[in-house]
Amino acid sequence: MPKPDSLQGSLDLLVLKILSRRPRLHGYAIMTAIAGMSDEVLRAEEGSLYPALHRMEEDGWICAHWITKDTGRRARLYELTAAGKKQLAAEESRWLLVTAAVNRVLRMA
Amino acid sequence: MSFWSRIANVFRPDRLSREIDEELQSHIEEAIAEGRDPAEARRAFGSTLRLREESRDVRLIAWLESLRADAVFGWRQLMKSKVASAAAILSLALGIGACTSAFRLVDALLLRPLPVSEPEQLYALARQGIGPEGKPATFDGWAYPDFALMRAAAKDQAELIAISYSDRTDLTYGADAEMEKAYRQYVSGWMFNSFGLRPAAGRLFTESDDLKPGAHPYAVLSYDYWTSRFGRDPKVIGRTFRIGNDLYEIIGVGPERFTGTEPGTVIDIFIPTMMHAGVQHSDWTWMRTLARVKPGVAKEPLRAKLDATSRAFEEERSKGWGGESKELIEQILNFKLVLEPAAAGVSDLQNDYRTSLAALGVLVALVLLIACANVANLMTAQAASRSREMALRVSIGAGRRRLVQLVLVESAWLALLAAAIGGVFAWWAAPLVVNMINPPDNPARLFLPADWRVLGFGLVLTVGVMLLFGLAPALRASAVKPVSALKGGEDPHSRRRLMHALIGVQTAFCFLVLFVAGLFVATFERLSNRPTGFSPERLLTLETVTVSPQPPAFWDQVAEHLRAVPGVEKVGLASSALLEGWSWNNSISVNGAPPNGVLVYLLQASPGWIEAMRIPLIDGRDFLPDDTYPGVALVNQTFAKAYFNGEDPVGKPFEVVFSGGARLRFECVGLVGDVTYRNIREPILPQAYFPFHAIDAKGALRPTGQGTFIVRTSSSNPMALASILRREVPRARSEFRVSNIRTQTAIDQSHTVRERLLARLALFFGVVAILLAGVGLYGVLDYSVLQRRKEIGIRMAIGAQAGDVARRVTADAFYMVLVGAFVGIALGMATVRYIQTLLYQVKPNDPRMLALPALTILAVALLAALPPVIRAVRINPAEMLREE
Numbered sequence: 001m002p003k004p005d006s007l008q009g010s011l012d013l014l015v016l017k018i019l020s021r022r023p024r025l026h027g028y029a030i031m032t033a034i035a036g037m038s039d040e041v042l043r044a045e046e047g048s049l050y051p052a053l054h055r056m057e058e059d060g061w062i063c064a065h066w067i068t069k070d071t072g073r074r075a076r077l078y079e080l081t082a083a084g085k086k087q088l089a090a091e092e093s094r095w096l097l098v099t100a101a102v103n104r105v106l107r108m109a
Numbered sequence: 110m111s112f113w114s115r116i117a118n119v120f121r122p123d124r125l126s127r128e129i130d131e132e133l134q135s136h137i138e139e140a141i142a143e144g145r146d147p148a149e150a151r152r153a154f155g156s157t158l159r160l161r162e163e164s165r166d167v168r169l170i171a172w173l174e175s176l177r178a179d180a181v182f183g184w185r186q187l188m189k190s191k192v193a194s195a196a197a198i199l200s201l202a203l204g205i206g207a208c209t210s211a212f213r214l215v216d217a218l219l220l221r222p223l224p225v226s227e228p229e230q231l232y233a234l235a236r237q238g239i240g241p242e243g244k245p246a247t248f249d250g251w252a253y254p255d256f257a258l259m260r261a262a263a264k265d266q267a268e269l270i271a272i273s274y275s276d277r278t279d280l281t282y283g284a285d286a287e288m289e290k291a292y293r294q295y296v297s298g299w300m301f302n303s304f305g306l307r308p309a310a311g312r313l314f315t316e317s318d319d320l321k322p323g324a325h326p327y328a329v330l331s332y333d334y335w336t337s338r339f340g341r342d343p344k345v346i347g348r349t350f351r352i353g354n355d356l357y358e359i360i361g362v363g364p365e366r367f368t369g370t371e372p373g374t375v376i377d378i379f380i381p382t383m384m385h386a387g388v389q390h391s392d393w394t395w396m397r398t399l400a401r402v403k404p405g406v407a408k409e410p411l412r413a414k415l416d417a418t419s420r421a422f423e424e425e426r427s428k429g430w431g432g433e434s435k436e437l438i439e440q441i442l443n444f445k446l447v448l449e450p451a452a453a454g455v456s457d458l459q460n461d462y463r464t465s466l467a468a469l470g471v472l473v474a475l476v477l478l479i480a481c482a483n484v485a486n487l488m489t490a491q492a493a494s495r496s497r498e499m500a501l502r503v504s505i506g507a508g509r510r511r512l513v514q515l516v517l518v519e520s521a522w523l524a525l526l527a528a529a530i531g532g533v534f535a536w537w538a539a540p541l542v543v544n545m546i547n548p549p550d551n552p553a554r555l556f557l558p559a560d561w562r563v564l565g566f567g568l569v570l571t572v573g574v575m576l577l578f579g580l581a582p583a584l585r586a587s588a589v590k591p592v593s594a595l596k597g598g599e600d601p602h603s604r605r606r607l608m609h610a611l612i613g614v615q616t617a618f619c620f621l622v623l624f625v626a627g628l629f630v631a632t633f634e635r636l637s638n639r640p641t642g643f644s645p646e647r648l649l650t651l652e653t654v655t656v657s658p659q660p661p662a663f664w665d666q667v668a669e670h671l672r673a674v675p676g677v678e679k680v681g682l683a684s685s686a687l688l689e690g691w692s693w694n695n696s697i698s699v700n701g702a703p704p705n706g707v708l709v710y711l712l713q714a715s716p717g718w719i720e721a722m723r724i725p726l727i728d729g730r731d732f733l734p735d736d737t738y739p740g741v742a743l744v745n746q747t748f749a750k751a752y753f754n755g756e757d758p759v760g761k762p763f764e765v766v767f768s769g770g771a772r773l774r775f776e777c778v779g780l781v782g783d784v785t786y787r788n789i790r791e792p793i794l795p796q797a798y799f800p801f802h803a804i805d806a807k808g809a810l811r812p813t814g815q816g817t818f819i820v821r822t823s824s825s826n827p828m829a830l831a832s833i834l835r836r837e838v839p840r841a842r843s844e845f846r847v848s849n850i851r852t853q854t855a856i857d858q859s860h861t862v863r864e865r866l867l868a869r870l871a872l873f874f875g876v877v878a879i880l881l882a883g884v885g886l887y888g889v890l891d892y893s894v895l896q897r898r899k900e901i902g903i904r905m906a907i908g909a910q911a912g913d914v915a916r917r918v919t920a921d922a923f924y925m926v927l928v929g930a931f932v933g934i935a936l937g938m939a940t941v942r943y944i945q946t947l948l949y950q951v952k953p954n955d956p957r958m959l960a961l962p963a964l965t966i967l968a969v970a971l972l973a974a975l976p977p978v979i980r981a982v983r984i985n986p987a988e989m990l991r992e993e
Contacts, residue, residue, distance in 0.1 A: 026132075026135065026136070026139070027132065027136050028135075028136045028139035028140060029139075031136075032143075045155075046133075046136065046153065046154045046155065046160070047154075047155050047159075047160060050129075050132070050133065050136075050160055050163075050164055051160070051163045051164050051167055054129075054164045054167045054168050055167045057168070058114070058115060058167055058168055073135055073138060074131060074135065075132075075135050075139075076128075076131075076132045076135070
C-alpha cells in the first residue's frame with residue numbers, strides 16, 4: 001500500500017521544526033527524519049521536498065552550504081536562519097490553532 | 110539577498126543545474142547506502158529532469174531567465190548572418206547617431222534652459238511690425254533711455270534686465286603690443302542677483318555698480334574665460350585691463366556654468382551697462398531687454414504697459430526727426446512690443462539656425478526611418494525563413510507572448526548595438542557641426558553636455574526604433590499557424606506585400622531627402638556664385654585701430670608704407686571692408702526735394718580704394734588726395750537709378766539728410782559699378798562713397814581711431830603676407846595696430862556658412878538615404894527571387910522569356926518605387942514652404958529640382974535590381990524542378 005503523502009501543506013512546518021532540533025541536515029536525512037519521527041505515517045516525497053527546500057532557501061528561512069563527506073561526495077546541508085525561526089513560530093501557532101479547531105469540530109459532531 | 114542570488118542564478122544557469130543535479134544524485138546515493146534497492150530508489154525519485162526544472166524556477170527569476178535565453182539565441186541568430194546584421198546595425202547606428210547629434214544641437218541651442226534660477230520666468234522684449242522694406246520684421250534691440258522708462262513702469266510686475274549684444278573687442282592686460290581679443294557683454298548690475306547666481310571668486314555686480322554713466326569701470330570674468338585665460342588663478346581679482354582708453358578692474362568671476370545669455374557665444378567679460386558709450390543715447394539700440402516676470406503676473410497687461418511706455422518714448426523721439434516721411438514714422442511707431450519666452454536665452458545664432466536645425470532634424474529622422482524600413486524588411490525576410498522553426502515552437506507549446514519576446518529581443522540586440530555605435534557617432538559629430546557654424550576666425554561655441562536629457566533622448570529613440578522595425582515582424586512571426594507553416598506556407602505573398610509597402614515608404618522619404626538636399630545645394634551654389642561687383646581674389650583686409658584717434662595724414666603714411674612692402678600690389682583705405690556686416694545709411698535729398706524714402710548706404714574710402722577692390726569706374730574720376738568729407742562722393746549705378754532716374758549723376762549735387770534735419774552737401778565726381786554692400790543675399794543697394802578724410806564744421810581735418818586697409822597682393826595665397834603686414838603697420842607708425850586680418854574671400858564666404866553647412870550635411874544624408882534605399886530594394890528583390898524560384902523555374906520551363914521573368918520579378922517593387930516617388934513629390938511640395946527662408950533664388954517647382962532626385966532614384970533602383978534580375982533569369986528550370 002502506498003504511503004499517503006498527506007502532509008497537506010504542513011511540509012514547511014515539519015522541515016523547519018526538524019531543522020530547528022537538528023541543524024545541518026541534507027535532504028535525504030530530512031526525509032528519513034520525517035518518516036522516522038512519525039513512525040512511517042508521514043512521508044515527504046522527493047518531488048515535493050526538494051522544490052520546498054529550494055523555495056524556503058530563496059525565501060531566506062533556511063540556508064544551505066556544501067560539505068564534502070568522508071566518501072568524497074558532496075552533500076548540501078540545510079540550516080535554519082533567524083527568519084526561519086520566526087517563520088517556524090508562526091507556522092507552529094497556526095498549526096495548533098487549526099488542529100485545535102478541527103478537533104473541536106470532530107468532538108461536537 | 111535572495112533576490113540578487115536569483116538574478117545571479119540567471120546568469121549561471123549551467124552551474125545552477127549542476128548543483129541541483131548533484132544534490133539530487135547525492136540523495137539517491139544516500140538512499141542506496143542505507144540499503145535501499147537502487148532501482149527502487151530511482152523510481153521513487155521520479156523524473157529528475159522535471160524536479161530540476163521545478164527547482165530551477167524557484168531558484169531564479171523565470172522571466173529574466175527566458176529573456177537571457179532569448180538574448181543568447183538572438184545573438185546567435187545575428188552571428189549567423191554577420192554581413193546582413195552588420196549592415197543593419199551600421200545603417201541604424203548612422204540614423205540614431207545623426208538624430209542624437211541633431212537633438213544635441215537643437216537642445217543646446219534652442220531648448221536647454223539657462224543655468225539661472227527659474228529660467229521659465231524669463232522673457233525677451235522685441236518689437237514686431239512692417240519693416241522699411243515692406244516685409245514683416247522683428248527687432249530686439251533697445252535704446253537704454255527707453256529701457257530705463259520701461260523698467261520703472263513695470264517694476265511691480267517684472268524685473269527688466271539690459272544685456273548688450275556681445276561683441277569681440279580688443280583689450281590688453283599690459284602694453285599695447287599685447288592686445289588680445291575677448292567677447293564682451295554689457296549687463297545690468299542687478300542681472301547676476303536677479304538670475305540667482307553666486308560668484309566663483311571675488312564678487313559679482315550689484316545694482317550700485319550700474320548707476321552713473323561711465324562711473325563703474327569694473328568687470329566680471331566668466332568662469333570659462335577665467336579657466337582658459339588665467340588657469341583659475343584667484344589672484345586675478347583686482348587686476349586691470351584696458352579697452353581703448355578705459356581701464357577696468359576685475360572684481361569677480363561668475364559661476365561655473367553661466368556663459369551669458371546668448372547660446373552660441375561664450376562671454377568672456379561682463380561690464381556694467383553704464384560703461385557703454387550709448388547708454389545716454391536715445392537712438393542707439395545696442396542691447397536686448399530681458400524681463401523676469403514675477404509669478405502670477407498676467408502677461409498681456411504687462412505687455413500693454415511696456416508697449417505704451419515704449420511708444421510714448423518713440424513718439425517723443427520722432428519729434429526730433431527730419432527728412433523721414435510721415436508714413437515711415439507712422440510705420441516705425443506702429444511696431445508692437447511682444448514678450449517672447451527666453452528660458453533658453455536669446456541669440457542671433459538661434460534665429461539663424463532655428464529653421465536650419467529643424468530641417469536637418471527632419472532629414473536625419475527620415476534617414477533613420479529609411480534605415481528602420483530596411484531592417485524591418487530584413488527581419489521579415491528572416492522570419493519567413495524561420496517560419497518552420499516558429500511553427501515548431503508553437504507546436505511544442507510556446508505561447509504567442511513568448512514568440513513576440515523572442516523576435517523582439519533580437520530586434521533589441523540590433524537597436525542596442527546600433528545605439529552604442531550611434532552614441533559614439535553623436536559624441537563625435539555634434540561638436541564637428543558646431544565648428545562648421547560661423548567662420549573659422551569667429552567660431553560658435555556651444556556647450557554640448559551629454560547629460561540625462563541627451564541620454565534620455567537616445568534611450569527613447571532606441572526603444573522607439575526597436576518597436577518600429579521589430580514589432581511588425583514579431584507579431585507576424587507569433588501569428589504563425591503551425592499546420593500551414595509546416596506544410597509550406599499559406600499565403601506566400603503576404604510578406605512580400607509588407608516589404609513592398611516599405612519600399613514605397615522608403616522611396617518617398619528618400620525622394621524628400623534628395624529633393625531638399627538639391628534645394629540646399631542649389632541655394633549654396635547660387636549664393637556663392639553671385640557676382641559681388643568686386644574681385645576678392647588676393648585681397649587682404651587689415652582692420653586697424655589706434656591708441657587714440659590719429660590725423661588722416663598718419664593713416665595715409667601707413668598706407669604708403671604698406672605699398673612699399675614686397676608682394677603688395679595695391680593698397681586702399683576704407684572705414685570698413687565690404688560685406689563685413691557693418692552698415693551706415695541715411696536719407697538723401699536731390700535738388701532740395703524731400704527724401705523719397707529710399708535709404709542710401711555709405712562708406713568712407715581713400716583714393717585708390719576702388720582700384721584695389723577692382724570696382725569699375727564707369728564715368729568721372731576717383732577721389733583725389735585733397736578730397737574731403739563733406740564735399741565729393743562716388744556713387745554706384747543703383748544710386749543713379751534710385752535718385753537720378755538713371756541719368757549720369759557725375760557733376761550733380763545731392764544732400765545727405767541726418768536725423769535732426771542737418772544736411773550735408775556732396776557733388777558726384779564719379780560713377781562706379783554696383784557691389785554687394787553688407788549682405789550677399791540682399792539686392793544691390795544704392796550706395797555712395799565719401800572720402801576717408803573728414804573735416805569738421807570749422808574745416809579742420811578730423812582724427813580717426815579705426816579703419817580698414819584693403820591690400821591686393823601678388824600672391825595667390827594672400828594670408829602668407831599677413832604676419833608681415835601685421836608687423837609693418839606699427840613699424841610705419843607706432844600708434845597703429847592691426848586688430849584683425851582676414852582675406853576678402855573669407856569675408857565673402859562668411860555669408861554662406863549656413864548654406865554651406867546645410868548643403869554639405871543635406872548632401873551627405875542624401876547619399877546615405879539613397880544608399881540605404883538602394884540596399885533595401887536590392888534585399889527585397891533578392892528575397893522575392895529566392896522565394897519565387899520554383900515559380901520562375903516552372904514559367905521558364907513552359908517557355909517564358911528572360912524579359913518576362915525580369916518584368917515579373919521587378920514589377921511590383923518598381924510600381925511601389927513609382928508610387929513612393931509621387932508621394933515624395935507631394936511631400937516635397939508640401940514641406941518646401943517651411944524651408945523657404947533658407948533658400949535663395951531656388952524655385953522648388955523648378956522641373957530640374959524635381960527631375961534630379963527622380964532620376965537619381967531611378968538609376969539607383971535599376972542598379973539595385975540588376976543582380977536579383979540576373980539571378981532570376983539564370984535559374985535553370987531543369988535543376989529547379991528536379992530539386993523538388
